[in-house]
Amino acid sequence: xxxxxxxxxxxxxxxxxxxxxxxxxxxxxxxxxxxxxxxxxxxxxxxxxxxxxxxxxxxxxxxxxxxxxxxxxxxxxxxxxxxxxxxxxxxxxxxxxxxxxxxxxxxxxxxxxxxxxxxxxxxxxxxxxxxxxxxxxxxxxxxxxxxxxxxxxxxxxxxxxxxxxxxxxxxxxxxxxxxxxxxxxxxxxxxxxxxxxxxxxxxxxxxxxxxxxxxxxxxxxxxxxxxxxxxxxxxxxxxxxxxxxxxxxxxxxxxxxxxxxxxxxxxxxxxxxxxxxxxxxxxxxxxxxxxxxxxxxxxxxxxxxxxxxxxxxxxxxxxxxxxxxxxxxxxxxxxxxxxxxxxxxxxxxxxxxxxxxxxxxxxxxxxxxxxxxxxxxxxxxxxxxxxxxxxxxxxxxxxxxxxxxxxxxxxxxxxxxxxxxxxxxxxxxxxxxxxxxxxxxxxxxxxxxxxxxxxxxxxxxxxxxxxxxxxxxxxxxxxxxxxxxxxxxxxxxxxxxxxxxxxxxxxxxxxxxxxxxxxxxxxxxxxxxxxxxxx
Amino acid sequence: xxxxxxxxxxxxxxxxxxxxxxxxxxxxxxxxxxxxxxxxxxxxxxxxxxxxxxxxxxxxxxxxxxxxxxxxxxxxxxxxxxxxxxxxxxxxxxxxxxxxxxxxxxxxxxxxxxxxxxxxxxxxxxxxxxxxxxxxxxxxxxxxxxxxxxxxxxxxxxxxxxxxxxxxxxxxxxxxxxxxxxxxxxxxxxxxxxxxxxxxxxxxxxxxxxxxxxxxxxxxxxxxxxxxxxxxxxxxxxxxxxxxxxxxxxxxxxxxxxxxxxxxxxxxxxxxxxxxxxxxxxxxxxxxxxxxxxxxxxxxxxxxxxxxxxxxxxxxxxxxxxxxxxxxxxxxxxxxxxxxxxxxxxxxxxxxxxxxxxxxxxxxxxxxxxxxxxxxxxxxxxxxxxxxxxxxx
Numbered sequence: 001x002x003x004x005x006x007x008x009x010x011x012x013x014x015x016x017x018x019x020x021x022x023x024x025x026x027x028x029x030x031x032x033x034x035x036x037x038x039x040x041x042x043x044x045x046x047x048x049x050x051x052x053x054x055x056x057x058x059x060x061x062x063x064x065x066x067x068x069x070x071x072x073x074x075x076x077x078x079x080x081x082x083x084x085x086x087x088x089x090x091x092x093x094x095x096x097x098x099x100x101x102x103x104x105x106x107x108x109x110x111x112x113x114x115x116x117x118x119x120x121x122x123x124x125x126x127x128x129x130x131x132x133x134x135x136x137x138x139x140x141x142x143x144x145x146x147x148x149x150x151x152x153x154x155x156x157x158x159x160x161x162x163x164x165x166x167x168x169x170x171x172x173x174x175x176x177x178x179x180x181x182x183x184x185x186x187x188x189x190x191x192x193x194x195x196x197x198x199x200x201x202x203x204x205x206x207x208x209x210x211x212x213x214x215x216x217x218x219x220x221x222x223x224x225x226x227x228x229x230x231x232x233x234x235x236x237x238x239x240x241x242x243x244x245x246x247x248x249x250x251x252x253x254x255x256x257x258x259x260x261x262x263x264x265x266x267x268x269x270x271x272x273x274x275x276x277x278x279x280x281x282x283x284x285x286x287x288x289x290x291x292x293x294x295x296x297x298x299x300x301x302x303x304x305x306x307x308x309x310x311x312x313x314x315x316x317x318x319x320x321x322x323x324x325x326x327x328x329x330x331x332x333x334x335x336x337x338x339x340x341x342x343x344x345x346x347x348x349x350x351x352x353x354x355x356x357x358x359x360x361x362x363x364x365x366x367x368x369x370x371x372x373x374x375x376x377x378x379x380x381x382x383x384x385x386x387x388x389x390x391x392x393x394x395x396x397x398x399x400x401x402x403x404x405x406x407x408x409x410x411x412x413x414x415x416x417x418x419x420x421x422x423x424x425x426x427x428x429x430x431x432x433x434x435x436x437x438x439x440x441x442x443x444x445x446x447x448x449x450x451x452x453x454x455x456x457x458x459x460x461x462x463x464x465x466x467x468x469x470x471x472x473x474x475x476x477x478x479x480x481x482x483x484x485x486x487x488x489x490x491x492x493x494x495x496x497x498x499x500x501x502x503x504x505x506x507x508x509x510x511x512x513x514x515x516x517x518x519x520x521x522x523x524x525x526x527x528x529x530x531x532x533x534x535x
Numbered sequence: 536x537x538x539x540x541x542x543x544x545x546x547x548x549x550x551x552x553x554x555x556x557x558x559x560x561x562x563x564x565x566x567x568x569x570x571x572x573x574x575x576x577x578x579x580x581x582x583x584x585x586x587x588x589x590x591x592x593x594x595x596x597x598x599x600x601x602x603x604x605x606x607x608x609x610x611x612x613x614x615x616x617x618x619x620x621x622x623x624x625x626x627x628x629x630x631x632x633x634x635x636x637x638x639x640x641x642x643x644x645x646x647x648x649x650x651x652x653x654x655x656x657x658x659x660x661x662x663x664x665x666x667x668x669x670x671x672x673x674x675x676x677x678x679x680x681x682x683x684x685x686x687x688x689x690x691x692x693x694x695x696x697x698x699x700x701x702x703x704x705x706x707x708x709x710x711x712x713x714x715x716x717x718x719x720x721x722x723x724x725x726x727x728x729x730x731x732x733x734x735x736x737x738x739x740x741x742x743x744x745x746x747x748x749x750x751x752x753x754x755x756x757x758x759x760x761x762x763x764x765x766x767x768x769x770x771x772x773x774x775x776x777x778x779x780x781x782x783x784x785x786x787x788x789x790x791x792x793x794x795x796x797x798x799x800x801x802x803x804x805x806x807x808x809x810x811x812x813x814x815x816x817x818x819x820x821x822x823x824x825x826x827x828x829x830x831x832x833x834x835x836x837x838x839x840x841x842x843x844x845x846x847x848x849x850x851x852x853x854x855x856x857x858x859x860x861x862x863x864x865x866x867x868x869x870x871x872x873x874x875x876x877x878x879x880x881x882x883x884x885x886x887x888x889x890x891x892x893x894x895x896x897x898x899x900x901x902x903x904x905x906x907x908x909x910x911x912x913x914x915x916x917x918x919x920x921x922x923x924x925x926x927x928x
Contacts, residue, residue: 270702326881329885336888338613338699339833339837340881340885342833343879345877346873346876346877347878353873473700473703504714504718508711508715512711515707515708518694519694519696520694
């Protein structure tokens, strides 16, 4: 095996060695041709140069298009100039050899017109088809597909022969099909081309087919059918994309609302300072990252994992403090609780503003969270994906805490019947405080996650408070599943309304819908039944 | 006959305390413009135009606080969206003032306000028709907030949305309106709102005499609003409202249609808020979507709580006091203002559930007890027993 590769290599080297001098001579004459004859001749020379596929062609054509290809007056050599301090740094167009600098007066510019410029851009497209970088080749194939320029066909076929990457090969076949469809070849070829383009299935393919479908005959009919098929597919993908955006927004809402589902849903306490707990979590992330940056930069990738428990503890502690200091005196007076916690939210906001300043603070994204994964035409960014998974994990964890731990049991007992729970020996006061702390702590870790997708500023929490209440009220108070369904459906509804009605109007419509919905079902989607409701 | 009944109603409504308040209010609304206009600026008793404008603004806030107190203090409905009605009234007035500008705008277009010219609107949208007339605008000042409150209240109270749920959806309402008014294509000036007003009734808005007249108008509106609220409270309707506040289910079981009373009061209160907004706009010279911000509406509630809810005079005092404090703080110690306001929210709810007037009432009752004759407080807060009854229902 290795032997065979060795042979191949040798053979290749031999062939290259033979071909090189001939090609060099050829290229040199082509470069010289750029300066003889009229613009039509120049355009021809450009096309011929592109057909060689010579790697030296690209910089020369680039310079020609930019008006930086000169003839040195002293020796009539064709040079590429790079402007530097009022004069030009010269390199030989053929050999690439550096020739020092020269003032503009010592140079004659090779003039081009629009026809030549067009040839240049087509030629550049063709040349980049052979670029060693696959991403560039891919982009070039797509560019040819869009222009469907028949001049590129020859180069394209040559590039196809040399291409090894299957994905790019498919792109190139599609580009070739686009050219064939626009040309005047036999009908069978065109029908095959329509098929290839239909398989591509994106918006460019659709517009190309629609242009052909305007004509008559079997090809036009096939193109029209193809365009329709693509449109159906695209609609499906759009729906899927909206679903994904919606789920992503929904999980952000879920994170913001899930703590509230405990404090408001389970305890019945209106905590208007809930958004500020989220904000505290986000600022904890900021501080953690600052500390890491200045002292142990290698830990930056773990900064969010360090911030999570800290945010939970700090926000939770603040929550316990609020419950012990204010809320416990206001049980049974929900409207007063609302006002007092609103006041508290003002204080917390101003405190953060005084400490960290009113401007946005930058929270970095660890490298493992940046980037995106492509699924067909869908694009899913890693940070959104991480937040969705994280939100669901928090939800499941909370469900387990409420259902399977003794703390969860005590918590439910206290909220259902305080006196009886007390009589059974549960310390209701500390259960209250811990429950409120749990809700606040979860808001804190939501803040860590939201710091990745939102601006970390003192107003961070304000943006979420109304949405969170909407989610909890819509889903049904006192029901975690309701919160999950509420958050996801509101997120998806928002994203589906956005393209139809615009972002702001979509949001307004969702709000109006919820207001109307509450009239119909005052207790939300998943209402608790029984006596506890009326308390 | 009708005049006689109305007279009796009025006399029944205005007790000694209310009368004293009205006299004081009237004195202020005459004295301030008089001191501004009649005395030279060098005179020690001269009230500057700035101070008069500020006081006029406070009077509008006081009327807004009064409207919130009518539904919160007497009917138990905590609206966190009253700023929306205030802003709608303000926008109605602002639209009239925009039409008054005529061709004196920056673009000099006789038919379109500046922002519409700027946004290339071909013609005046239908909902701007009629605002050339002051009386039409004045009608809209009351009708638009009233209609919104009626529809909103009709839906909400009929399906028995109460307590914090109602508070939250009123907040969502004002939030949605804020987002809507921020949009340029709504046709209300978008982000910048309506501003650059020139005159009202042909009188220059910048002149001291016009400002004085607006001040008197604000004082009168507050006085009339107060009398109206007193009439409502002193009537049998008022008794039912208080009953709804303290035990809604029981009122319903007794055969009253609680939701009808609530819708009526909510609508009346929204109309009052609209009037307050309409008087506010010419005095400050601008109305923009920021007025719809949920935070503004909650601030109104704290004015009422500070003064003492369920007292009518209390909210007026509360609005004046808190806004004086706000003006002073934001001038002298801007960093501290939000701490102070937030602290006020917490302090008042924890330690002053009946507000300043309630505190004064308790103190005087205590001193009188030393004198021998205890006096029951006039308007009872829902005490612990009521609260427990409420919870049981």
